[in-house]
Amino acid sequence: MIETPEVLIIGGGPAGLAAARETVKAGCETVILDDALELGGQLVKQTHKFFGSEMEYAGVRGIWISEKLLAEISDSPNFKYYLHTDASGHYEDGVVTAIYRGEKVLKFKPAKIIIATGATEKTIPFPNNDLPGVYGAGAVQTLMNVYGVLPGKRGLMVGAGNIGLIVSYQLRQAGVEVACIVEALDKIGGYWVHASKIARLGVPILTRTTITEALGKEQVTGAIITDIDENWQPIPGTERDVECDFICLAVGLSPLSDLLRLAECEMVYVPELGGEVPYRNDEMETTTAGVYVAGDAGGIEEASSAMIEGALAGLSAANSLGKSIPDFGERKNGFLAELENLRSGPIGSHIREGLSKCVLKEK
Amino acid sequence: MRIKNHPILEFKRGRKVNFTFEGRQMTGYEGEPIAAPLHDAGIMVLRHSIRYNRPRGFFCAIGHCSSCLMEVDGRPNVRVCVEPLKEGMVVRRQKGKGELK
Numbered sequence: 125m126i127e128t129p130e131v132l133i134i135g136g137g138p139a140g141l142a143a144a145r146e147t148v149k150a151g152c153e154t155v156i157l158d159d160a161l162e163l164g165g166q167l168v169k170q171t172h173k174f175f176g177s178e179m180e181y182a183g184v185r186g187i188w189i190s191e192k193l194l195a196e197i198s199d200s201p202n203f204k205y206y207l208h209t210d211a212s213g214h215y216e217d218g219v220v221t222a223i224y225r226g227e228k229v230l231k232f233k234p235a236k237i238i239i240a241t242g243a244t245e246k247t248i249p250f251p252n253n254d255l256p257g258v259y260g261a262g263a264v265q266t267l268m269n270v271y272g273v274l275p276g277k278r279g280l281m282v283g284a285g286n287i288g289l290i291v292s293y294q295l296r297q298a299g300v301e302v303a304c305i306v307e308a309l310d311k312i313g314g315y316w317v318h319a320s321k322i323a324r325l326g327v328p329i330l331t332r333t334t335i336t337e338a339l340g341k342e343q344v345t346g347a348i349i350t351d352i353d354e355n356w357q358p359i360p361g362t363e364r365d366v367e368c369d370f371i372c373l374a375v376g377l378s379p380l381s382d383l384l385r386l387a388e389c390e391m392v393y394v395p396e397l398g399g400e401v402p403y404r405n406d407e408m409e410t411t412t413a414g415v416y417v418a419g420d421a422g423g424i425e426e427a428s429s430a431m432i433e434g435a436l437a438g439l440s441a442a443n444s445l446g447k448s449i450p451d452f453g454e455r456k457n458g459f460l461a462e463l464e465n466l467r468s469g470p471i472g473s474h475i476r477e478g479l480s481k482c483v484l485k486e487k
Numbered sequence: 488m489r490i491k492n493h494p495i496l497e498f499k500r501g502r503k504v505n506f507t508f509e510g511r512q513m514t515g516y517e518g519e520p521i522a523a524p525l526h527d528a529g530i531m532v533l534r535h536s537i538r539y540n541r542p543r544g545f546f547c548a549i550g551h552c553s554s555c556l557m558e559v560d561g562r563p564n565v566r567v568c569v570e571p572l573k574e575g576m577v578v579r580r581q582k583g584k585g586e587l588k
């Protein structure tokens with residue numbers, strides 16, 4: 125059997141849920157596919173309160189945002205979702221295949237597709253980086269905040285961007301020691317509000333420092349960190365041991381763009397956005413007609429902008445399906461203005477630079 | 488180790504179920520990924536790499552990286568970080584690429 129929803133959304137994180145809220149409310153038959161065991165993506169792992177404006181649930185802890193988004197649509201007869209379902213293909217005739225619970229192949233032929241698959245974590249090379257006990261920072265969040273299992277007793281965090289800072293704080297919340305945070309750059313990359321929380325807890329943040337080896341035979345029993353110079357080279361004689369039983373890598377994300385490539389969307393490499401991203405117009409539609417992108421899959425940013433992009437993609441997809449949205453123009457411009465606001469100022473400069481390379485003025 | 492008290496989070500856990508790992512009796516909560524009770528029990532090595540036989544553990548937690556492929560109920564290459572635990576499951580470290588029976 126082939127299902128024919130009006131809108132198929134791949135990924136039920138902040139972008140996908142916000143997209144579904146718009147398409148479901150506009151009356152589109154909407155299906156979400158998600159490979160996880162629950163909806164919400166990375167939101168369900170965020171214990172901190174979000175900032176931004178009311179539109180992105182400022183002041184609300186991330187863990188509650190997905191419930192709020194879902195509550196708005198979960199009772200609608202035109203909405204359904206499949207969990208533990210991996211979208212596996214996109215074919216020339218517009219058919220999307222998915223593997224349901226590792227056992228059964230599902231087929232969909234939707235009128236519109238919104239790809240909101242999010243991101244995948246990067247890693248860095250160092251001896252023994254494959255040892256058990258070296259984790260992605262997102263994995264530690266999942267283990268700890270979703271499954272309630274501690275990653276270890278004392279960790280080394282690699283990377284002082286927002287994820288490194290936030291996960292370090294979450295580790296402390298769960299009662300886990302953080303030996304230190306090492307950061308190869310000469311400055312803290314994340315927001316100071318997160319860095320200050322960590323500093324107040326007495327966790328050292330060491331800039332111009334990196335991990336040069338994980339220690340252990342069967343699992344991590346420690347690490348070696350080293351100062352680095354302006355050319356990113358280790359400075360001999362500065363190596364020191366860090367006592368830890370796990371290492372957490374928070375060294376950036378790449379867009380999870382496989383499905384976009386399968387859908388033959390024209391892609392471009394944009395380092396500011398974390399990797400290969402699709403060209404898209406101001407309604408989030410890619411160069412493949414009817415295929416939209418939203419959130420980190422279209423460029424690494426953060427959850428607040430992912431939600432707005434999702435809403436914009438959902439609203440636009442519903443509008444192009446001919447659904448009656450009397451205030452379409454006004455709402456679209458509202459979302460665009462909100463995105464511009466989130467990306468303003470010095471922190472958003474690399475995002476603005478990145479987007480200038482992939483947003484098409486005329487499709 | 489499980490988190491018992493958390494300042495913000497509450498963990499809704501399913502009913503307790505029994506399963507085996509390498510023949511050893513284990514318990515976990517129904518519906519949680521198989522990797523959770525293994526990690527709780529301090530089992531860090533989930534498989535060995537095919538070429539150099541190096542130990543591999545939990546890494547991405549979202550079914551993307553292949554570090555946690557194990558044999559579950561005779562089926563090889565199961566991603567235990569996303570496979571829900573069920574009563575009576577038989578979990579093993581697979582040999583090499585695993586074999587379809």
